[in-house]
């Protein structure tokens with residue numbers, strides 16, 4: 550992709566997972582990107598992998614600064630960036646917004662050039678090595694203007710969101726923080742609770758772990774230092790959600806105690822199904838109930854490549870995939886999520902190709 554003539558010289562401060570991913574996305578869009586990091590080797594590694602250059606920018610030429618540092622230092626780095634780059638719009642990508650803005654109001658900086666933002670995409674990894682230029686494609690990116698943000702600054706941050714091919718949502722900082730407590734911070738803590746519980750589970754039981762356990766615990770593997778800062782910065786909203794979950798947990802315990810004959814348990818389980826249906830699909834569209842085709846893959850070299858070749862030849866668009874390994878049987882299972890009307894056809898083609906469809 551090539552940029553229009555207006556692609557601003559951009560400095561990314563913090564060349565970790567999110568900063569380097571933005572560097573890759575903007576570089577692919579033709580934007581000139583300079584990477585800066587308190588740990589110079591992070592900027593050098595990100596640059597070496599193609600996320601921009603680690604050479605310093607001429608401060609007068611910089612049109613946009615993206616601050617992608619840990620939450621605890623965001624306000625300081627935004628303040629310094631507003632001073633260092635006198636003509637630049639400055640945004641940050643921190644997971645919590647109100648505290649940063651509160652801290653900035655206290656400083657003698659030009660806040661018309663600051664607009665907060667938050668890409669709702671990332672991973673449980675940190676650092677520039679796992680960065681991915683496609684991380685933000687079709688994912689929500691929240692922009693949080695404040696009462697002094699200049700319109701031109703908001704537009705520049707919107708250009709950033711578009712260049713990373715994300716889906717723009719504009720929110721006030723407090724609404725943002727309340728929403729992420731519900732859809733990001735609480736789910737993170739519930740995942741942590743579940744994964745932490747596994748530390749008491751005997752190893753011979755863990756051998757039985759399937760995809761369900763991996764699904765609910767993946768994000769618990771994230772950097773505890775980062776999440777300590779995120780939860781700490783949004784503790785009021787997070788506590789509100791946690792207390793509601795504590796009530797739900799008590800209700801679930803009573804339902805299980807009462808036994809399967811009582812409708813309370815099925816009501817709880819159905820509530821879960823209703824919740825999953827409320828999660829929007831791609832582009833924020835209504836959730837699509839995909840159908841799954843599960844294919845057994847023998848544990849032999851080239852099997853996966855051959856399988857993907859056959860799926861491609863079938864001409865079916867795969868919406869999502871998951872791989873589960875059965876350690877005891879030297880076999881894997883590939884779950885292909887497809888539009889419901891394509892599932893039967895895909896299963897037939899795969900069987901004709903000699904695959905075992907489960």
Ligand SMILES: NC(=O)C1=CN([C@@H]2O[C@H](COP(=O)(O)OP(=O)(O)OC[C@H]3O[C@@H](n4cnc5c(N)ncnc54)[C@H](O)[C@@H]3O)[C@@H](O)[C@H]2O)C=CC1
Nearest residue numbers: 563565566567586587591617618620643644671672675676
């Ligand atoms: N990890 C995720 O999935 C997501 C994280 N975020 C937010 O993005 C920000 C960055 O997170 P990650 O990229 O995951 O962390 P990371 O640990 O991968 O990268 C942070 C980088 O900032 C650098 N750094 C620390 N202090 C600095 C300073 N004072 N000046 C310059 N560089 C400094 C570190 O050396 C590191 O390279 C955080 O504020 C986080 O809340 C937002 C969306 C997703």
Ligand SMILES: O=C(O)C(=O)Cc1ccc(O)cc1
Nearest residue numbers: 644668669670671672673768
């Ligand atoms: O790994 C995932 O699925 C995430 O949801 C990552 C993530 C972490 C922190 C954020 O503020 C936003 C997204």
